[in-house]
Amino acid sequence: MAQAILPVGLSEAKLYRRDNPPRPQTRLSVPRTSCFGKLVGKHADLKSCLPIQYQPRNQIRMDPILDLSGKRLLLIKPSSLGDVVHAVATAWALKERWPTLHLSWLVNRGLESILSPISCIDETVPFDRNRFKGVLGPVSKQGDLRSFTRTLRDGKYDAVLDLQGLFRSGLFSWLTRAPVRVGDRKARECSTVFYTNKVSTPPQPVHARERYAALAAELGAEPAKREDLDVRDTERAVVREMLREAGFGDGPLVTVCPGARWETKIYPAKQFASVLDELADTSGVQQPVLVGGPDLETAAQEIIENCEKAKPVNLTGQTSLRELTALLDRADLMLTCDSGPMHIAAAQGTPTLAIFGPTDPRRTGAYGQLDNVVRGECELMPCLKRRCPGLGMQCMHSLTPGGVAEKSLALLRQTADNS
Numbered sequence: 559m560a561q562a563i564l565p566v567g568l569s570e571a572k573l574y575r576r577d578n579p580p581r582p583q584t585r586l587s588v589p590r591t592s593c594f595g596k597l598v599g600k601h602a603d604l605k606s607c608l609p610i611q612y613q614p615r616n617q618i619r620m621d622p623i624l625d626l627s628g629k630r631l632l633l634i635k636p637s638s639l640g641d642v643v644h645a646v647a648t649a650w651a652l653k654e655r656w657p658t659l660h661l662s663w664l665v666n667r668g669l670e671s672i673l674s675p676i677s678c679i680d681e682t683v684p685f686d687r688n689r690f691k692g693v694l695g696p697v698s699k700q701g702d703l704r705s706f707t708r709t710l711r712d713g714k715y716d717a718v719l720d721l722q723g724l725f726r727s728g729l730f731s732w733l734t735r736a737p738v739r740v741g742d743r744k745a746r747e748c749s750t751v752f753y754t755n756k757v758s759t760p761p762q763p764v765h766a767r768e769r770y771a772a773l774a775a776e777l778g779a780e781p782a783k784r785e786d787l788d789v790r791d792t793e794r795a796v797v798r799e800m801l802r803e804a805g806f807g808d809g810p811l812v813t814v815c816p817g818a819r820w821e822t823k824i825y826p827a828k829q830f831a832s833v834l835d836e837l838a839d840t841s842g843v844q845q846p847v848l849v850g851g852p853d854l855e856t857a858a859q860e861i862i863e864n865c866e867k868a869k870p871v872n873l874t875g876q877t878s879l880r881e882l883t884a885l886l887d888r889a890d891l892m893l894t895c896d897s898g899p900m901h902i903a904a905a906q907g908t909p910t911l912a913i914f915g916p917t918d919p920r921r922t923g924a925y926g927q928l929d930n931v932v933r934g935e936c937e938l939m940p941c942l943k944r945r946c947p948g949l950g951m952q953c954m955h956s957l958t959p960g961g962v963a964e965k966s967l968a969l970l971r972q973t974a975d976n977s
Contacts, residue, residue: 624738624777626656629716631777632734634727636666636685638819639879639898641766643787643905644925645721646676648770651782652719653678662713664730672879676788683709690726710734719777720745720753721770728752740776742769763920765928785905785925786887793884800881801847804871810970812837812846813886813903814870815894816861817854820944822916823896825954825962827857831864832959833893833966838868841967847889849882849899850874890973893966900924909969913962915953916941932957932965 631652635645642665652661660680663673667684674682689702710733717738718731728749731739741753750756759772771781801811816830837843846868848858852875862870877885883902886892892903892910896917903910904924911930912923918940919931933939934957941947 624717626652626659626717626777628658628660629656630660630662630714632662632664632683632710632713632715632718632731632736633721634664634718634731635721636664636687636727637669637722639669639672640901640922641721642669642672643898643901644766645770646673646678646787646905647767647782647785648719648721648774648779649676649678650784651771651774651779652777654783655779662715664727669879672787672883675790675793675880678784678788683713706730707733717777719773720749721773723749725749738777740773742773763918765921765923765925767925786907787883787902787905789880789884789887789906793880794888797881797884797888800873800877800885801871804847804873806845806847806871809845810841810843810890810974811888812843812891812893812966812970813849813889813899814846814861815850815854815892815897815899816848816857817850818895818897820896820916822941822943822946822951822954823914824857825895825913825915825957827860828864829955829957829959829962831861831866831868833962834861834868834870835866836959836963837966840963841970843868843970845869845871846893847871847885848874849877849885850897891966891970893962896922909973911962911966911969913954913957915939915951915957916943916946918942930965930969932962 633645633649635642649661649663652659661678662681662683663679664683664685665673666687670682670684673679689706710730713734715734715736718734718736718740720727720731720739720741723742723745725747728741728745729752731741732752738755739753740755740757741750743750743756743758755776757773757776759769814830814834816827817824834846837846848861848870850858854874858870858872858874862872873885882899883906886899886903886908887906889903889908892900892908894900894903894910895913900910900912901924904927909930910924910927911932912919914923914931914933915936916939919928923931934953934955936949936953936956938947938949939953
């Protein structure tokens, strides 16, 4: 018969089962031959500043369903914008399964504002990324690490769900002293040494949402019924006033995000302008709204200068993340490169036409709208490269504005038919 083992700091039984008698818990002792052992060996003070009980891998196994009613869980997904948006569905799933669960979210401080108003998230734990940058960052800045460790332990978490799967996020999960720490079995940078429960997620190519769902299922969560970012009526009112002040009139609201973090994901501004001109000529979309952060202001200005028929409204760099979310929630169509705003629009259920080049939409596309993708022609696609490997951005330059406009028009008509 399976024997219950009580992890440190937890009073309830049946969180873990084991067919063999338990071995005593010990402090962290990792062979020098492992990658983490080498790291600890180089920074011996790490052991003294992290006095945490450790259970060897494969010693324990979790029941299929962990009752988190009234418990405290830390979800770790600090970045990036698109991945954070994907993970919101996981938060909804956990709260739908256990309404009395206290759910905290460890997130980069720059993205905290998009999560704070969401009703399924009880608390955000802001994280200053630059304090612990890189694999060695958490180890080299021990003063900051001690301070952040106190913050994590004050949370008194019963479980941690690490959706990031890197050394730093795995370390943070371990620092909480939570008895249940769930992560991906294929997580990188040796982060699996920090997990009590390592989950086999679907093989690639698979969408990030599916991987997150597999990890949450280990805790007993079911597929989420919601994935949206919980836009409030007050936020919608702010956006209506913003559009009015910017001179937006009547007609379909088509939002356009003309950039991305990788240069290889960016559709050329002149071709974007040609798409918008064709939409203005064929569908009456005279005022497309350009959106994105301050880094897209130059691209937006170039699009405006090259438009001959369309009269774009430029809101790049003028919206907060929550205002951007409310704006995309209101839109009739989102035309975008592979970017964070693309995932926000998809989460809000806005028809989203995504221009893809070096990346794979099966892994990072607008979830639920993977058919709404337009791509050029290149023998290396998807190369997954931040810089073009020598073919002159063929994947983007070979995509004609006519093809993008045709697909955009089809989605607009579909939206009108469904309204």
